[in-house]
Amino acid sequence: MASADKLINTDVPEKDVFALHFLQSLSNLKTQNPLNSPAKSIDRVRKIKKAAYVSMARAAGGTSRLWSRALLRRAAKDDNKSVRFSRRKRKVTWKISSKRRKSNNQRAPVVEEAAERLRNLVPGGGGMETSKLMEETAHYIKCLSMQVKVMQCLVDGLSQK
Amino acid sequence: MDLSVLDRLKWLQQQQMVSPEFLQILGSDGREELKRVESYLGNNNDELQSFRHFPEFGPDYDATDGCISRTSSFQMEPVKNNGHNRAIALHNKRKPEGKTEKREKKKIKAEDETESSMKGKTNMSNTETSSEIQKPDYIHVRARRGEATDRHSLAERARREKISKKMKCLQDIVPGCNKVTGKAGMLDEIINYVQSLQQQVEFLSMKLSVINPELECHIDDLSAKQFQAYFTGLPEADSKQSIMADFRSFPLHQQGSIDYSVMNGTKDQTSSSWETHSQCLYNSLRTDSVSNFFSLK
Numbered sequence: 036m037a038s039a040d041k042l043i044n045t046d047v048p049e050k051d052v053f054a055l056h057f058l059q060s061l062s063n064l065k066t067q068n069p070l071n072s073p074a075k076s077i078d079r080v081r082k083i084k085k086a087a088y089v090s091m092a093r094a095a096g097g098t099s100r101l102w103s104r105a106l107l108r109r110a111a112k113d114d115n116k117s118v119r120f121s122r123r124k125r126k127v128t129w130k131i132s133s134k135r136r137k138s139n140n141q142r143a144p145v146v147e148e149a150a151e152r153l154r155n156l157v158p159g160g161g162g163m164e165t166s167k168l169m170e171e172t173a174h175y176i177k178c179l180s181m182q183v184k185v186m187q188c189l190v191d192g193l194s195q196k
Numbered sequence: 197m198d199l200s201v202l203d204r205l206k207w208l209q210q211q212q213m214v215s216p217e218f219l220q221i222l223g224s225d226g227r228e229e230l231k232r233v234e235s236y237l238g239n240n241n242d243e244l245q246s247f248r249h250f251p252e253f254g255p256d257y258d259a260t261d262g263c264i265s266r267t268s269s270f271q272m273e274p275v276k277n278n279g280h281n282r283a284i285a286l287h288n289k290r291k292p293e294g295k296t297e298k299r300e301k302k303k304i305k306a307e308d309e310t311e312s313s314m315k316g317k318t319n320m321s322n323t324e325t326s327s328e329i330q331k332p333d334y335i336h337v338r339a340r341r342g343e344a345t346d347r348h349s350l351a352e353r354a355r356r357e358k359i360s361k362k363m364k365c366l367q368d369i370v371p372g373c374n375k376v377t378g379k380a381g382m383l384d385e386i387i388n389y390v391q392s393l394q395q396q397v398e399f400l401s402m403k404l405s406v407i408n409p410e411l412e413c414h415i416d417d418l419s420a421k422q423f424q425a426y427f428t429g430l431p432e433a434d435s436k437q438s439i440m441a442d443f444r445s446f447p448l449h450q451q452g453s454i455d456y457s458v459m460n461g462t463k464d465q466t467s468s469s470w471e472t473h474s475q476c477l478y479n480s481l482r483t484d485s486v487s488n489f490f491s492l493k
Contacts, residue, residue, distance in 0.1 A: 084401040149383035169362035
């Protein structure tokens with residue numbers, strides 16, 4: 036599913052990639068956990084959800100997207116694991132959080148309010164400038180919709196049995 | 197005909213190719229070269245003429261009076277825009293949009309050089325071309341009438357244009373954004389869409405957890421054709437499905453070993469590597485069936 040945006044590069048891989056990663060993570064979950072101990076369903080749900088997000092981040096973003104990196108870092112922190120990111124090109128990125136900027140008072144407060152809400156939703160949005168946030172949101176939305184489709188297919192296919 | 201800031205910047209970057217030519221011209225002596233430079237500047241000569249007329253329309257340009265002297269330096273700009281706009285400005289005093297447009301050059305270094313440019317053409321051409329070549333980082337901005345022309349507001353305007361362009365791209369992605377106009381409504385729609393997508397992921401994962409204990413045997417038994425059937429027919433994702441929360445007691449999942457190391461270049465995997473990958477996953481599936489599955493797309 037490639038897009039023709041000239042400004043933003045919102046190319047997202049095919050759904051096979053997503054499907055492969057998600058199934059891989061699911062099978063990892065299963066092989067690691069024997070069916071012995073009683074479980075709370077909420078934990079189970081949480082694990083699956085986390086696996087879905089992590090697999091989506093790996094499938095779509097890799098290291099080349101800010102949101103995927105932030106998502107993976109957050110997930111790894113929850114499990115007390117460390118993330119390894121390979122750096123191909125080290126760009127010096129200045130984290131400009133919008134609050135610390137010298138405001139010119141012309142920053143279109145409507146846009147900035149919405150940008151704040153978006154930052155809470157999109158992973159890794161806290162350190163991004165508004166224009167960068169828009170790019171990341173676009174890619175994130177595409178990946179999310181792809182992931183939802185894949186999961187929906189899986190649920191439908193399995194529930195038919 | 198209002199080239200936005202970004203378009204102008206891109207145009208300028210393309211035009212950077214032109215500057216080596218001028219280096220050659222200026223490097224060699226001779227009047228022929230000077231004439232060549234003048235021919236390049238020929239378009240701008242007209243502009244200079246028109247600029248001399250500008251002070252007649254004094255009261256209209258009070259707000260941006262200071263920028264008139266700034267604008268009349270050498271530029272390699274598309275002639276049509278300039279001539280057209282200047283002609284309209286001279287004759288009509290107003291463009292059909294209701295604003296006259298003036299050019300203003302936003303320099304990174306001192307702007308005093310352009311003050312002297314009003315005097316001589318050829319002199320100006322030489323100094324200006326040399327200064328142009330040495331400082332190629334101009335951002336040519338078109339200031340509208342009545343708007344402030346200091347650096348900050350220009351940067352602000354450039355930034356806002358960038359953001360609005362990106363929001364247009366977003367508008368194409370999010371369905372249902374076309375009906376709502378205005379930045380606020382569109383942004384609200386986008387936020388709602390992201391929230392709904394995340395909620396869908398959560399609901400689907402809950403559903404999966406219900407089906408889950410059966411999943412293990414199914415994954416082993418599933419053949420390639422069934423997988424194809426799953427993933428080829430993609431239904432549209434519904435909004436907010438109702439979940440039959442039939443929570444039984446499920447086995448507790450220990451810390452799953454989710455691999456956090458990111459594999460780069462997953463997109464570039466060929467079909468053969470996908471086969472080996474899937475072999476690790478599904479031991480009971482034969483290789484050819486999996487390759488059938490992945491060779492679909």
